[in-house]
Structure formats: structure tokens, C-alpha cells
Amino acid sequence: MRGATSAIWVMMALGPPLLGGEPADIVARHLARLDSLKTLVLRVERVTTYRGKSQTERWTFSQKAPSCFRIEVEFPTRRTIVANEAELWEYIPEAKKAARTDLAALGAREREATLRAALSRVALDGLRFEAGGTDRELHYAGAEQVDGRPAHRIECRRPGDPKGEVACGWIDAERGVLLRSGLLDKRGRTLASTQASDFAEVAPGTWFPRRLSLTLLGPRGRSQELTFKRVEINSKLPDDLFTFQVPEGVEVVGPQGK
Numbered sequence: 724m725r726g727a728t729s730a731i732w733v734m735m736a737l738g739p740p741l742l743g744g745e746p747a748d749i750v751a752r753h754l755a756r757l758d759s760l761k762t763l764v765l766r767v768e769r770v771t772t773y774r775g776k777s778q779t780e781r782w783t784f785s786q787k788a789p790s791c792f793r794i795e796v797e798f799p800t801r802r803t804i805v806a807n808e809a810e811l812w813e814y815i816p817e818a819k820k821a822a823r824t825d826l827a828a829l830g831a832r833e834r835e836a837t838l839r840a841a842l843s844r845v846a847l848d849g850l851r852f853e854a855g856g857t858d859r860e861l862h863y864a865g866a867e868q869v870d871g872r873p874a875h876r877i878e879c880r881r882p883g884d885p886k887g888e889v890a891c892g893w894i895d896a897e898r899g900v901l902l903r904s905g906l907l908d909k910r911g912r913t914l915a916s917t918q919a920s921d922f923a924e925v926a927p928g929t930w931f932p933r934r935l936s937l938t939l940l941g942p943r944g945r946s947q948e949l950t951f952k953r954v955e956i957n958s959k960l961p962d963d964l965f966t967f968q969v970p971e972g973v974e975v976v977g978p979q980g981k
Contacts, residue, residue, distance in 0.1 A: 746861040766953035773945040805967040812967035822977040849917030849935040852892035
């Protein structure tokens with residue numbers, strides 16, 4: 724079970740409701756709905772609880788292409804991350820420093836790794852079901868009800884290993900969104916799970932959860948509760964939103980800033 728953000732590019736396509744069929748087709752259509760929005764803006768609050776202690780984070784995420792995004796972290800420490808086709812900036816106002824990476828000078832793999840590292844800080848598990856791969860097989864496990872919604876249960880396993888670890892996804896049969904996901908060990912015990920809820924129709928035929936819950940069990944277990952304070956799709960985002968202007972008195976650091 725991988726997180727949302729194939730990095731964060733959680734785009735949702737408009738289209739007809741999903742119908743029963745091959746599991747690969749169901750998952751492909753689910754992801755297509757996520758991958759074809761023109762723009763996305765999210766204002767997020769995430770509360771992470773680990774060993775009885777909680778930490779709150781708040782940020783606004785804007786994106787109009789896989790490598791064109793802006794992250795404005797509001798809490799606990801103000802931080803701005805801006806990426807476009809040419810460069811990646813990270814600015815911390817309190818430190819009065821900004822780091823620049825020349826993306827245009829990087830190879831394809833290094834460029835992708837750099838962008839993924841920046842996006843990983845605001846990754847959202849529970850929006851995408853991407854458990855497939857060259858060493859995995861998808862299986863249709865039947866129709867079920869999840870919070871009153873009709874859903875397709877899709878399971879993902881290694882070929883020839885019916886009793887091995889399995890990733891499960893419950894995809895809404897009408898809306899195509901991921902309602903629930905889980906990772907089970909060989910004994911059928913849950914290792915990790917996500918639950919999406921409080922869905923809103925943010926555009927005709929396009930549904931998005933207002934809340935996401937993540938639970939990781941085991942010795943490093945933790946839980947996360949995410950609330951989307953703002954969800955905006957396909958709005959016109961100005962180009963200068965994805966261009967960073969160095970404020971006066973701010974030091975530019977890093978290999979490209981010396």
C-alpha cells in the first residue's frame with residue numbers, strides 16, 4: 724500500500740461511474756480520476772499521535788503539474804517550498820535563509836528523487852490505491868458495503884503466494900474514490916489501514932474526502948487524522964505562484980546559491 728502522492732498529484736477525472744469488471748480496470752479507472760485534474764489546492768491539518776503524544780501540522784498545497792507546486796507550511800514552523808520546471812526553492816523565514824536547487828541541471832532520476840523528497844513531507848496516504856506492480860497480482864474479492872456505500876474490494880498479492888501479505892482496497896463502485904485500504908500480514912492481522920470519510924462533491928461528479936485516518940500498528944505504530952479545510956480543483960492558478968522571489972535580507976544557500 725503506497726501513499727497518495729505518487730507524490731501528491733492526486734488528480735480526479737470526471738467520468739461515468741465504475742462498474743464491476745476486471746480488478747486492474749477498476750484500479751486503473753480509480754487512478755485515472757485522480758490523475759487528470761488540471762489544478763489542485765488543499766489546505767490540510769494533520770494530527771499525528773505516537774506513544775501518547777500528538778503533533779499538529781498545517782499547510783496549504785497548490786499544484787498544477789507533477790513538477791509545479793507550492794507548499795506553504797503554517798505550523799509548527801513556517802516554511803515555503805516552491806517548484807517549477809527550472810528550480811526548487813525552500814525558504815524558512817525565521818532563519819532568513821533560502822535554498823535553491825537547479826532542477827534543470829539534474830538528470831531525470833535525480834530530478835524525480837529531489838521532487839519526491841520535497842513532496843514526501845506532505846504525503847497523504849488514503850487517497851490512492853497503488854498496491855500493484857510487476858511482482859504483484861490484483862484480485863477481485865467481491866462487492867461490499869463501506870459506510871453505506873457500495874464498494875469493490877480489490878486485493879493485491881504476490882503471484883503464487885495466496886497466504887502471503889496482502890494489500891486491500893475498497894473502491895466506491897459509483898464514485899471511483901478509495902473508501903478504505905489495509906495491509907494484512909500472513910496471518911491476516913492488520914498492519915496498516917486508512918479510512919476516508921465525510922465526502923463532498925467538490926465539482927459535478929468529482930468527490931473528495933474531508934477527512935482521512937491512518938493507523939499503523941506494531942512497535943512503531945502511530946495514528947494520523949487529517950482534515951481538509953479547503954479543497955479546490957481546476958481553478959486558474961497564476962504562474963507567479965510557482966516562482967519564488969527572494970525577500971530582501973535573505974541569504975541564498977546551497978550548491979546553486981553560493
